Amino acid sequence: MPYLELKSVSKGYGSDGARTEVLRDVNLAIEQGEFVAIVGYSGAGKTTLMSILAGLIRPDTGSVTLEGREMSGPGPDRGLVFQNYSLLPWLTVAENIRLAVDQVFPKKSEAERAAHATEFIEMVNLTPARDKLPRELSGGMRQRVSVARTMSMNPKVLLCDEPLSALDALTRANLQDEITRIRTLHRQTVVLVTNDPDEAILLADRVIPLTAGPNATLGRSFIVDLPHPRDRKALNHNLRFRELRREISEFLLQSRQDRHATLTRKLTLPDIEPEDLAIPRSRLGRTRPLRAHELKEATVEVTS
């Protein structure tokens, strides 16, 4: 039995007429200790998928199970690292982490909780910044606080929702190494959502592409059979890495080509004829008459 499982999950937004199905029939099974990366286009529904895993939104159909128990809401057993860090700006680094620690381990003594928080601040090398406010930290440091806060809850699964997408390339490389290190240290089960196939292959044991939306669904798994630790520089010349990258990119591109949507809307063409002066003026001035032939239907092909 898989550790974390999604079964035929679908989710749409909007009411009957203007309804868009974001996710359709998503199935996912993750083993304990596995690192799975989900790669997809921006706007394909990656964040929606992550929010369903975290329990922040309920799927329209299907179920989420963790260790065989069905999940109906959010909880600290599925720790979520947010895309935009989501640190509380009025609390210091230590206080942000203590908020989580105090909430998840109410039975531990004050001293134990303080030690626990300190351990995780050390884990992300932020001991010198422990009494700083988030606004005094760089983006990379903030995301490390966020990772530390989530890990301090001892989650069964670590969910990372594009955690590195707002960072510059060098900081991102640093944090990728950090995530790998933390993951190895704690034998942590991780689900990472990203839009960067390279990042996915570098970090994960298994990469699953999310097809282009609407009606996005998960594609087949690509097992990353590259040995750990993976060296970013050497990887660029690794044939297996390049093959995987090509296969995943092709899958994503193909999924996009399969989706062509058409959109019909009314267009009003610009007015190039002189105004008809015979039309009487109203008290408020003349409103420009709309000529019948200005109304056109236009059909645009949209690739999403």
Added chain:
Amino acid sequence: MKPFKLDWLILPLLGIAVVLLAWQLSSKTWAKELPSPSKTWDASKDYVLKPFEKRGEMDQGILRFTWYSLVLVAKGYAIALIVGTPIGFFLGLSKAFTKTFDPIIQVLRPVSPLAWLPLGLVLFLGAGKQASELGALFTIAICAMWPTVLNTAVGVRAVPQDYLNVAKVLQLSRWKTLTKVLIPATLPYMFTGFRLSLGIAWLVIVAAEMLTGRPGVGGFLWQEYNALLYEHIILCIITIGVVGFVLDRLMSLVESRFKTA
């Protein structure tokens, strides 16, 4: 104009001089009843130089009067905050509550203090001697409440969904979500409301004192008008303005302390 040394001092003094000159000219030409600046000073000297002296119920130093007014404002303002902040939270949190009470609030909000005061006096008729104070408090509270109510509501609605998601993932209880997330996130908005409310409370006190004849800056002003001592009217106006300005500055200082990133 280029900034120069001490311009922060010289330019405001220049402004005061211009107004004093206009005042002097007016009292000499078209407004014969308006006391000139020097006459005002002569008549007000006693009140300003011995600001805490009490010669009679309606004949006291100007700071003593100001103190009476401030005490009354503080009480009314406190009621306004205690009542207004929770209402603001309810408005921000519950759509149904907003739909139910927002129209009423929008109708009551523009009602002038002068219109509320008689109602306040009627409400507390049974209180006997206390009636005028309770009526004044009622008026201050109900007029000063609205900026706090509305700003708090806006602040609660503006709390980023991310913070609420953090609360959800941590499974914070309702109470903890309120104290650890909602209130800190709303504080900057709340303090903007508090500052505006204080300004209104100070506006209302003058009207309330004038109508009830209580000792205080406004009561003094009205009494001296009836006694044809026009110099003291100007003294009161200046005092009211300066106190209002100082209160606003103080609240701005407090407000800026609560600005978060």
